[in-house]
Amino acid sequence: MSIDSQGKFTWGEEYVPSVKGTASSWAEWSDGAGGTPTITGDADYRKINLPIGDVGHSPVKQIGEGSDTYRITVTENIYGSGTGDIKVYIRGASTSFGQDDVLPAWELYSGWTEKAWNYVQIKLEGF
Secondary structure: OEEEOOOEEEEOOOOOOHHHOEEEOHHHOEOOOOOOOEEEOOOOOOEEEOOOOOEEEOOOEEOOOOOOOEEEEEEOOOOOOOOOOEEEEEEEEOOOOOOOOOOOOOEEOOOOEEEOOOEEEEEEEEO
């Protein structure tokens, strides 16, 4: 799983080429209630496990500053494939917000988008 804009953040792989992003641990994720989602295999760098109805919130990542517009791309299964189905959501704001905050509102992600957000977050939901 990765989120790409000015900086690239990747989860699920420890050895990410620097040109493709920064390896980040699944331990940074929340289950939406302050806990950590279930990870299959290595707790930092393998697969997030989201049964139907379970969610995972990425950390809030800074992708820019000022009032510029940024192209945001979320990519699944970069370093392997998972099983089951997930929905991907994104949200963002010009100022930082908490990982499990109610606002800003989530938007269903359906492909790259351009936003004037300095901070962005993704949510995965098993269905």
